Amino acid sequence: MTPPTPTPTPTRSRTRTAWAAAVLLAVTALPASTAAAAADTSHVEGRLPSGAAYMMDVPAGWNGTVLLFSHGYTSGPANPAQDAPDAATKTLLLEKGYALVGSSYATTGWAVTDAVPDQLAALAAFTDRFGAAGRTIAWGRSYGGLVTTAIAERHPDRIDGSVALCGLVQGGVANWNNTLDPAFAVKTLLAPGSDVPLVDLADQTAATEAANTLTAAVDSAQTTAAGRARIALAAALHNIPVWNQPTQPRPAATDWDAQQANQYDAVKGLLKIAAFNRRQEAEVRAGGNMSWNTGVDYAKLLGRSSVRKEVTELYRKAGLSLTADLTTLNRAPRIAADPAAVAWMSGTSSFTGELAKPQLSVHTIGDALVPVQTESALRRAVTAAGSSALLRQAYVDNAGHCTFSPAEQLAALHTLEDRLTTGHWRGTDPAALNSRATAADPTTPTRYVPYRPTPYLRPYDLAHPADRR
Known part of the structure; x- marks a missing residue:
């Protein structure tokens, strides 16, 4: 990259x-x-x-x-x-x-x-x-x-x-790159026809609208086996753990459904908190978009994820091709960063x-x-x-x-x-x-x-x- x-x-x-x-x-x-x-x-x-x-x-x-x-x-x-x-x-x-x-x-x-x-x-x-x-x-x-x-x-x-x-x-730069990836996966796989901006957010209103749109897509996807597998893939790109709130039951090592159910709320939380509203505020400080996914191979990223096994099992259970979805992610139009914004985030954070x-x-x-x-x-x-x-x-x-x-x-x-x-x-x-x-x-x-x-x-x-x- x-x-x-x-x-x-x-x-x-x-x-x-x-x-x-x-x-x-x-x-x-x-x-x-x-x-x-x-x-x-x-x-x-x-x-x-x-x-x-x-x-x-x-x-x-x-x-x-x-x-x-x-x-x-x-x-x-x-x-x-x-x-x-x-x-x-x-x-x-x-x-x-x-x-x-x-x-x-x-x-x-x-x-x-x-x-x-x-x-x-x-x-x-x-x-x-x-x-x-x-x-x-x-x-x-x-x-x-x-x-x-x-x-x-x-x-x-x-x-x-x-x-x-x-x-x-x-x-800072690593944080915003890692926050971009699950949002990119949700938009690409669960809201492919959407024009939701992932970066260069105009203001907090635009950020909230974008978060609401993708959160609704996640809610809809959670009702199907294929959608749940794709949510798990998005979670894996952020290394969201399968037990992430003290109030959640701690799932068994092979209870893939319980693991994904725990990640579902965390993916929505990421979209509502960091991926849009906090990003917009940080972009204002940086003077533009400080993250990118140009050159990123999402198949390789998944291969290094802590929860990759869960993803492969949920895709198998849903009868869905993980290879096809990873190809879709890798072929989707990419997001380039603003060099000055990266310089600011790198220099300060x-x-x-x-x-x-x-x-x-x-x-x-x-x-x-x-x-x-x-x-x-x-x-x-x-x-x-x-x-x-x-x-x-x-x-x-x-x-x-x-x-x-x-x-x-x-x-x-x-x-x-x-x-x-x-x-x-x-x-x-x-x-x-x-x-x-x-x-x-x-x-x-x-x-x-x-x-x-x-x-x-x-x-x-x-x-x-x-x-x-």
């Missing part, structure tokens, strides 16, 4: 002068008073010069570690600051003496160009008010995992290590794989929105960049996006802390992680398991020149 050539990799760190100015600006945004969130916790809220809100929580017995939390994708209009992944985990962290800080980002949506400087400005404001931390750990969930990894790569001087939870660690500080990346195995295979993409980039000794990855046996227990999140944090203290990774195996989780919070589940994700289907990073040829 011949994707456009992006602009050069972004600068890895700001100058001392620029950061001194950022600290000065952050100081001017500090509130006049501190409200007490609890008897032994100082709670601070304020606003940065960018307009982003921030919050800080510092226990009276601060242990010297500050956790910089990057929240996930927010579509607005509400745009609150967050300094922890959830209320239960926040309570445990404060009880254990951690200081917490996080900003809202100045804008909502695919806001990485705001999120990274806003997070670092919030950290500077924290330092000015409470003093220098003995240790600073960046962490984040979902889109916040992308923000955290961007901070880890570009500003390693500002942190000691990082934890990415259910993160978009495959980077893709990764070099160059880590200077330790990172632990954790994923649930049943994530449909950000499939666990993103971890394979991260490993690919980090290995190519020669930073693999600094990365460890761990997996939680649960369905859903970011469905971690407080115990599991604290175990990840403590494992990174152990690496920072000793200079060596240890206790990253599931048994050790579960032991740490139980010790941190015996009241919530501990489900770390041995796991090795299949390859990410459309990788793109700045460590592989061939991705950008």
